[in-house]
Amino acid sequence: MKSILNKTVLVVLFCILAFSVQAQRYKNNISDYKVPLMSGSSKLIESGAKLLTADSLQPYFKAKGYSPVNIELGTMEITPLSPGEIYRKVSEATVIVSSAGKCNEINDQGKVCDRIHIYPASGYIISSEGIVVTNYHVANGYVTKYNKDSRDAWVVMLKDGTVLPVVELLSADKANDLAILKIDTQGLELPYLNIATKDAEIGDPVFIVSHPKGYFYSFSSGMVTDKFSEIKAGQYRNTMAISADFAAGSSGAAIIDQFGNVIGTVTYTKTLQHSDDVSKTQMVLKATIPSAALLKLIQEGN
Template structure:
């Protein structure tokens, strides 16, 4: 019996050790930041990418028609938070401008390193259709971007990187952009977009890249629904309590079933009226899924 128990113990210990590993600790710099720069350099050197100057000639605030997207029906089975993270993270991407600035310093040395400015986005069609913010794409094409104008890239969770080939739609007022990559025949994991807006009190989840902490998971609830004027138009917004920061722009807001109910847009710091140095609250505003569906189906 003793000899039987020993191998059994070894087997159980090994099984528990492997199971306990679960999710590994990632290296945000080496695993994503360094790879993002290196693979962007490969795309730039390989040619055939769309520069900011070229993309700027077709990018506009509005005036786009409907977009052909293969949207799957909403999921109705409630998921555990860990299941939501595993599902959503696979369809969450890094969207970044990249380029060599070519600036020459006081010693006459030219800067040849690749500059990147990672933000977030998410796949809605396995053929390579991705949602992000208008201001993310505009940050690439704008004249104020002086140092990363060679290519707009999309990096998947596994590090595979593609150049953006087309801007399918954009809406400045609602801060949305729909972009296209060519995944070379690979079917990408895609998220389902909710056809019904969330209500105040509903739980929400986000997978995004705040300040270079790639694929960070946070949760909260819908705290408010309000409208405001932006770019000369009224728009509807959904405030949430889940945390996000710079780098999270364009990330999907997810319900408890794994459906997209919104898109990260901006944060606003609310200060004490008697003391501007005192932060009382941070408002986190997101664009509800109904705005995205309208842009897809009707254009603007």
């Protein structure tokens, strides 16, 4: 009897250990995300498929003048989630948004560069039909004349490494730094996030899954620290400051409440320095666009 009991305990401990090892897997940001993004983008470009190039998009890209977006949005979630549950849910609907292309420049050895250049940012899915939200400045970074080497395709990569092409820019709002994209889902049923229909309040908890400086699918948390209006692109906009960390590469990521709803979108950081010594950083303001601006863009256009 004691022998059977000992074996049972060993089996249970083995299962717990195996589960822990699996749950605590350390990702490799290069092999798990950067390499699949480059190779998937390369396959799309070399496939001969009609892609939304920077040159083809540029004449239609504008700061305002877009019609409402015809999509059916989900309803707000009301059941609180643990941080782990939030991460699992949000990460599946968080994407990497990137321009991709070959610069075709000739190096010092006289060889043509055939490397795929990518510039990853963040975004999130709001419809299973392939509607993705990111920043206006991410879209502008693709079409601008300063982008010399990644103009062949605009792509979105899912967490599992699937690379899908952006086929249309549905809407954009420079003042609120928002852009809404349509991707070719290739028949996939995509996970998506619901958008909050009421503003978050100062003190409310917030969560972010994003890609700061190539640390793909990083998770941070904090709270709403301030709500203020500011002038951007010649007009006032509402801005929500938070304490959760994000950085370059997080542009376009969703700000999430404790129920898993989108309450905002990352827009910028601003370093606040000492007035007597600008070399001394005192804090970093982390600004986001409240979900009300996204809902208005979807429902009314701009």
